[in-house]
Amino acid sequence: MRRKYWLIFFIIFVAGIAACHKNDTAPSISFQKPANFPEPVYRFANNTITLERFELGKKLFYDPLLSANNTISCGSCHIQTSAFTHHGHIVSHGIFDRRGTRNSPPIMNLAWSTSFMWDGGIADLDLQAIAPITNHVEMDETMENVLNKLRSSSQYPALFRKAYGTEEITTSNFLKSLSQFMLMCVSSNSRYDSITRGDAGKSFTAEEQEGYNIFKQKCNSCHTEPLFTNYSFHNNGLSISSVNDEGHYLITQNEADKYTFKVPSLRNLAYTAPFMHDGRLLTLDAVLNHYTDQVQQTPNLDPAFQQNAKPGLVLSADDKKKLITFLNTLNDKSFLLDKRFAE
Amino acid sequence: MKKLLIIAIATVSFTACKKDKTPEYNTTIKGALSVEFDNIAGSSDLQLNTATYTNAVGETFKVTKLKYYVSNFVLTNANGTTYTVPQDSCYFLIDESDESTHEPVLRIPEGEYKTLTFTVGVDSLRNTKDVSERVGVLDPAGAAADMYWGWNSGYIFLKLEGTSPAITSMGSVFMYHVGGFGGYSAATPNNIKVITLDLTARGNAKVKQTKSANIHLMVDVLKIVNGSTNVSFATTDMVHSIAPGVPLANNYAAMFTHDHTEN
Numbered sequence: 001m002r003r004k005y006w007l008i009f010f011i012i013f014v015a016g017i018a019a020c021h022k023n024d025t026a027p028s029i030s031f032q033k034p035a036n037f038p039e040p041v042y043r044f045a046n047n048t049i050t051l052e053r054f055e056l057g058k059k060l061f062y063d064p065l066l067s068a069n070n071t072i073s074c075g076s077c078h079i080q081t082s083a084f085t086h087h088g089h090i091v092s093h094g095i096f097d098r099r100g101t102r103n104s105p106p107i108m109n110l111a112w113s114t115s116f117m118w119d120g121g122i123a124d125l126d127l128q129a130i131a132p133i134t135n136h137v138e139m140d141e142t143m144e145n146v147l148n149k150l151r152s153s154s155q156y157p158a159l160f161r162k163a164y165g166t167e168e169i170t171t172s173n174f175l176k177s178l179s180q181f182m183l184m185c186v187s188s189n190s191r192y193d194s195i196t197r198g199d200a201g202k203s204f205t206a207e208e209q210e211g212y213n214i215f216k217q218k219c220n221s222c223h224t225e226p227l228f229t230n231y232s233f234h235n236n237g238l239s240i241s242s243v244n245d246e247g248h249y250l251i252t253q254n255e256a257d258k259y260t261f262k263v264p265s266l267r268n269l270a271y272t273a274p275f276m277h278d279g280r281l282l283t284l285d286a287v288l289n290h291y292t293d294q295v296q297q298t299p300n301l302d303p304a305f306q307q308n309a310k311p312g313l314v315l316s317a318d319d320k321k322k323l324i325t326f327l328n329t330l331n332d333k334s335f336l337l338d339k340r341f342a343e
Numbered sequence: 344m345k346k347l348l349i350i351a352i353a354t355v356s357f358t359a360c361k362k363d364k365t366p367e368y369n370t371t372i373k374g375a376l377s378v379e380f381d382n383i384a385g386s387s388d389l390q391l392n393t394a395t396y397t398n399a400v401g402e403t404f405k406v407t408k409l410k411y412y413v414s415n416f417v418l419t420n421a422n423g424t425t426y427t428v429p430q431d432s433c434y435f436l437i438d439e440s441d442e443s444t445h446e447p448v449l450r451i452p453e454g455e456y457k458t459l460t461f462t463v464g465v466d467s468l469r470n471t472k473d474v475s476e477r478v479g480v481l482d483p484a485g486a487a488a489d490m491y492w493g494w495n496s497g498y499i500f501l502k503l504e505g506t507s508p509a510i511t512s513m514g515s516v517f518m519y520h521v522g523g524f525g526g527y528s529a530a531t532p533n534n535i536k537v538i539t540l541d542l543t544a545r546g547n548a549k550v551k552q553t554k555s556a557n558i559h560l561m562v563d564v565l566k567i568v569n570g571s572t573n574v575s576f577a578t579t580d581m582v583h584s585i586a587p588g589v590p591l592a593n594n595y596a597a598m599f600t601h602d603h604t605e606n
Binding site: 043114131175 | 484494529586
């Protein structure tokens with residue numbers, strides 16, 4: 001009788017060790033919603049994050065094989081040290097140094113994004129990568145050719161098998177892997193975040209707090225906390241350039257959307273200049289000066305900029321200084337240094 | 344013995360005869376029904392690259408490419424009962440340059456059908472489906488590669504490309520790409536066209552498991568440019584977004600006619 005108990009105890013003990021051991025050696029990854037963020041909109045049920053799929057997506061993200069002449073990767077214009085933008089580039093140069101017409105947006109907090117691209121042309125992150133891959137000035141490749149290159153590579157079939165249990169490389173698995181990498185690029189560790197989450201010993205300085213108050217009054221209606229965008233489309237009064245980019249209108253062909261663009265997040269501004277859809281404003285000071293002094297009365301100018309005799313916002317020099325102090329609390333250095341996302 | 348044989352033969356032939364007049368349909372089993380999309384230009388068979396045609400405003404042109412999606416087939420029988428082809432087998436891409444695509448084959452319960460309904464294009468629901476459900480002719484990295492707008496995600500429903508001397512720009516090329524399912528969130532023009540054809544005048548489709556029926560449609564490409572809006576190549580050479588495609592879609596909704604049915 002006693003021996004039997006010992007045996008049972010022994011089995012449980014061994015099983016416990018085995019379970020423990022398994023947990024130690026199998027690293028895992030999962031999408032964690034930051035405590036101060038709303039529920040994401042991406043349908044994770046259709047694309048469960050696993051380490052193998054995430055790693056595959058990361059390899060694809062940094063692989064120039066995705067472009068026609070194998071020189072441009074997603075990471076070429078979405079650089080981690082610039083919060084996944086193309087810092088210093090008004091518009092990016094893609095394949096053969098061809099230039100586009102828009103500034104490279106950040107790969108950041110995309111699980112909350114209701115549409116993609118400055119014009120909102122893409123509604124599903126899983127379909128997003130097709131656009132830059134096939135765009136003449138970006139990667140100028142065909143989807144079919146990308147998949148064929150992956151199929152004939154020495155590494156990818158095995159990586160797809162590890163991730164999906166089959167070496168068959170399908171459009172869906174390819175695109176969903178890329179989504180996994182992009183979805184995991186969550187930036188939520190700025191000073192603002194730790195203060196909002198109530199981390200011990202963290203609080204705004206007096207100037208930051210004043211800047212925050214101005215922000216809530218003048219900016220929050222579009223650059224809504226905590227993601228600092230509400231993903232809507234507005235015309236913020238930029239002069240119409242020779243490109244005559246009609247923005248969201250190109251997608252909806254509704255006159256009321258002419259010259260409107262998606263509201264960008266204000267997170268990580270310290271690393272992502274230049275600003276605006278065409279990268280025309282090089283500094284944050286220039287952005288604030290635009291809103292006070294240079295807003296143009298163009299078609300569909302947002303009503304928020306038509307509240308005073310002169311179009312734009314009313315902000316004193318002191319207000320601007322405080323606003324910038326607050327905006328600097330939205331920078332998340334840890335996002336730039338996160339080894340999980342590094343090339 | 345001989346007498347018995349004669350009776351037997353007579354009985355068999357009588358039964359056969361009777362069967363032909365009023366076929367017994369077993370609606371629990373399915374038969375093949377093919378729908379032939381026979382692309383023509385006015386009164387001639389469509390010929391890519393070589394033949395010259397004239398539109399309603401008097402401009403001559405050649406066609407170099409014609410591709411279009413047909414989907415969501417529904418058949419209505421004599422009692423008004425409808426059969427909807429399931430989602431996993433109701434999308435087809437007709438490509439004039441590839442004869443194997445001209446005759447989609449549907450699996451339909453046995454019966455006599457008097458109405459054929461289908462969609463030109465890809466319905467809005469499928470246009471917003473998860474990428475894992477975009478396979479076969481809907482695979483944006485496969486058959487749909489040149490029938491998909493990556494920058495404004497959605498399928499191109501119909502492509503008509505060619506040349507016309509009326510176009511003075513280089514190559515005299517025109518490209519008409521029509522798409523637009525109504526938009527994901529914001530409403531955009533909807534170019535989905537549902538076509539309903541009455542088969543009674545030119546032959547109902549009699550679907551039996553043992554033989555294959557064929558509905559032969561004529562698809563007149565001249566009607567893409569001629570119709571409620573007579574499109575001029577000189578004024579419109581490129582259509583690459585949703586709103587400019589509206590007049591073309593309104594026109595081509597009338598390009599399908601039922602010619603005959605082979606049962």
